[in-house]
Amino acid sequence: MSVVLDLESVSIVRDGATLLDDVSWQVREGERWVVLGANGAGKTTLMQIAAAHLHPSKGRAEILGETLGRTDVFELRPRIGLASAATAERIPPGERIEDVVLTAAYAISGRWRERYDDMDEGRAADLLAAFGIKHLAGRRFGTLSEGERKRVQLARSMMTDPELVLLDEPAAGLDLGSRELLVRDLAGLAQDPTSPVLVLVTHHVEEIPPGFTHVLLLRDGKAVYSGPLNEGLTDANLTATFDVPLRVHHAADRWYAVLKMD
Numbered sequence: 001m002s003v004v005l006d007l008e009s010v011s012i013v014r015d016g017a018t019l020l021d022d023v024s025w026q027v028r029e030g031e032r033w034v035v036l037g038a039n040g041a042g043k044t045t046l047m048q049i050a051a052a053h054l055h056p057s058k059g060r061a062e063i064l065g066e067t068l069g070r071t072d073v074f075e076l077r078p079r080i081g082l083a084s085a086a087t088a089e090r091i092p093p094g095e096r097i098e099d100v101v102l103t104a105a106y107a108i109s110g111r112w113r114e115r116y117d118d119m120d121e122g123r124a125a126d127l128l129a130a131f132g133i134k135h136l137a138g139r140r141f142g143t144l145s146e147g148e149r150k151r152v153q154l155a156r157s158m159m160t161d162p163e164l165v166l167l168d169e170p171a172a173g174l175d176l177g178s179r180e181l182l183v184r185d186l187a188g189l190a191q192d193p194t195s196p197v198l199v200l201v202t203h204h205v206e207e208i209p210p211g212f213t214h215v216l217l218l219r220d221g222k223a224v225y226s227g228p229l230n231e232g233l234t235d236a237n238l239t240a241t242f243d244v245p246l247r248v249h250h251a252a253d254r255w256y257a258v259l260k261m262d
């Protein structure tokens with residue numbers, strides 16, 4: 001299986017702070033990864049590297065066969081779908097949601113004078129339908145609920161038919177019902193063999209959709225564990241990751257974690 005993401009001893013230093021510290025991480029075709037860690041662990045920083053938006057201060061990052069620093073990132077970025085709080089912030093509130101999805105074709109976040117062909121328009125419409133938001137066509141992004149916005153961002157992340165999709169906290173701010181619907185949809189994506197490689201960042205094991213295969217646990221910029229989900233999500237690893245004693249439970253293809261009380 002070919003390697004989609006290959007990070008070798010990657011460190012990121014900003015203003016004297018080490019955000020990522022000697023992280024090595026390999027993601028292969030067909031895999032679905034969860035990146036789990038406490039606030040400030042470095043998850044978003046890692047996604048910025050994986051999305052070719054940030055270069056390592058030290059180490060080597062190879063994305064879809066291209067080495068950062070030796071490749072044109074503007075050619076690489078359209079091959080990667082990204083949905084994050086930062087990408088959402090860049091979307092003009094007055095933008096119609098069809099255009100929010102469509103403009104991903106040019107990696108921009110506000111429609112201007114670019115031209116789109118019927119295939120692009122058709123794909124954007126299909127993606128709105130696939131994520132259950134076709135009925136919202138015509139609405140302005142700024143008028144949507146948080147759950148609806150997350151779905152629009154998900155659709156946008158898939159617009160270029162990317163080989164790698166990075167979803168940075170797609171369930172943040174969702175109510176229980178909306179979260180569960182999102183988990184169901186992500187499980188559908190994960191279980192579809194034609195889907196791209198998926199990387200999902202979260203704080204909560206409850207948000208891990210069935211079908212995800214691997215986990216990277218981050219703490220203070222360092223990898224605590226990187227490998228198969230079933231082997232990695234242990235009491236000891238979660239406790240080390242979040243620095244509180246945790247008990248993890250796996251039932252009916254979902255994960256749960258609570259504080260150890262004894």
Ligand SMILES: Nc1ncnc2c1ncn2[C@@H]1O[C@H](COP(=O)(O)OP(=O)(O)OP(=O)(O)O)[C@@H](O)[C@H]1O
Nearest residue numbers: 014015017019037038039040041042043044045046
């Ligand atoms: N320019 C910077 N200078 C110094 N520290 C920074 C800078 N940018 C980010 N950081 C710090 O790096 C750490 C990692 O940030 P990052 O956003 O990657 O964490 P995260 O795991 O995504 O956190 P969260 O779960 O809260 O979103 C944080 O402690 C943050 O304050």
